[in-house]
Amino acid sequence: MKRMTIRLTVNAEAREWSIAPGDLLLDVLRREGYFGVKRGCEKGECGACTVLVDGKPINSCLMFAAQADGRDVLTIEGVAQGDHLDPLQEAFLDHGAVQCGYCTPGMILNAKALLARNPNPTEDEVRDAMSGNYCRCTGYVKPVEAVLAAVKAARRRP
Amino acid sequence: MFDHVDSYHRPRSIREAVRLLHTGGRRARVVAGGTDVIVQADPTIRSLVDITQLGLSYIRKIGTSWTIGSTTTLAGVEESAAIRGLAGGILATAAAGCGSVQVRNMATLGGNLVNASPAADTAVPLLVMDASVVLAGATRRRTLPLDRFFAAPGRTTLREELLVEILLPIPARGGHWGWSFRKLGRTESDLSLVSAAAGLQVDARGVCKTVRIALGAVAPTPVRAGGAEALLLGQKLTVERMAQACEQAARDVTPISDLRAPADYRREMARLLVERALRDCVQQAGVTL
Secondary structure, eight states, X not given: OOOEEEEEEETTEEEEEEXXXXXXXXXXXHHTXXXXXXXXXXXXXXXXXXXXXXXXXXXXXXXXXXXXXXXXXXXXXXXXXXXXXXXXXXXXXXXXXXXXOSSHHHHHHHHHHHHHHOSSOXXXXXXXXXXXXXXXXXXSHHHHHHHHHHXXXXXXXO | OOTTOOEEEOOSSHHHHHHHHHHHGGGEEEESSOHHHHHHTOTTOOEEEEOTTSSOOOEEEETTEEEEETTOBHHHHXXXXXXXXXXXXXXXXXXXXXXXXXXXXXXXXHHHHHTTOTTOTTHHHHHXXXXXXEEEOSSOEEEEEGGGTEEXXXXXXXXXXXXXXXEEEOOXXXXXXXEEEEEEOSSTTSOOSEEEEEEEEEOTTSBEEEEEEEEESSSXXXXXXXXXXXHHTTSBOOHHHHHHHHHHHHHHOOOOOOXXXXXXXXXXXXXXXXXXXXXXXXXXXXXXX
């Protein structure tokens, strides 16, 4: 098996990894210790493996690791600033939007990308944007509330 | 899953990409977004040819056409002001319904066409927009109307070529246009059970100057409903004629039964979606029936 090298940025740190040409980004990220990237359906349906690539949410199970060469990847491990949780993480905690937690990293990353491109989304826009992140514990009421609360909190901040 | 892949290429020119596909033969596969290639998990693939470094991600106006580079993502199509403003925005609407945000950020317009699913949602509006595809081979390019691009489920008429561009003619001036894309699926973003698109150009007397109707997921490929179009072309729109055209569209399709829907249901929904699409067009064109 031939190997190849990819150079990318993960959570603001430069990385250089040796991969097999057919490796999926999901497998490589988990192999490298980013366990916040969850393995779910492996078919691009459930969104548990969502990461941001150049700021855009993608399913890492549907991307070859080689496609990430030269790009900027953000996983849930890179969302908090030191001890300070991201406002979305705070909102998910405050609103009881986390049950088993398996879908949470993908939901938070997808919501983060949504707020970056649309800082003031309606509930419909939040639901639409997050339709690719499945929760199998309870549902979507609490996560949607949490995202909308984070929007409101951001508006209050000077 | 792709343990047998022994090379991942990122060619810098179309010529090099075509050469790699030629060398790799059946065991080489093009990767644009990768979302279909990965789900299909074909164990015979040995070589992946990534075409995203070829400068084919763009949306531009050239002369009397808009041209979309084949590696433009579905999200890029959906968000483009130009595409939203062209033909009632039906291509942007269809792109927005192709899977989740995560999928649309990777999946490409060219990929949706080359994958040749009978249910490819972008193909249906493209057919009524009279789109053509530009195919690049080792030495020459050819342009093909989109309805001659699809051959069978999962098969196109590509021959050691790359789909490089999609051309969208700007609709002719005169009279009033109406456009519609209608999709029936379990959810808005799910694969279509049936989809339909229509484009109508009507003159001041209510006579149809242009009639284009297309359907998805009811035949081996996305198809134009030629029989239904012929019943309306050159005619004044009436409730009866439109009903006849919808019946004709339903008679002409050849749906199959699969896990998503039985054939009879698909046929009936083809009739209904064409009816709704035509009504949308009539309303937009300002015709009173």
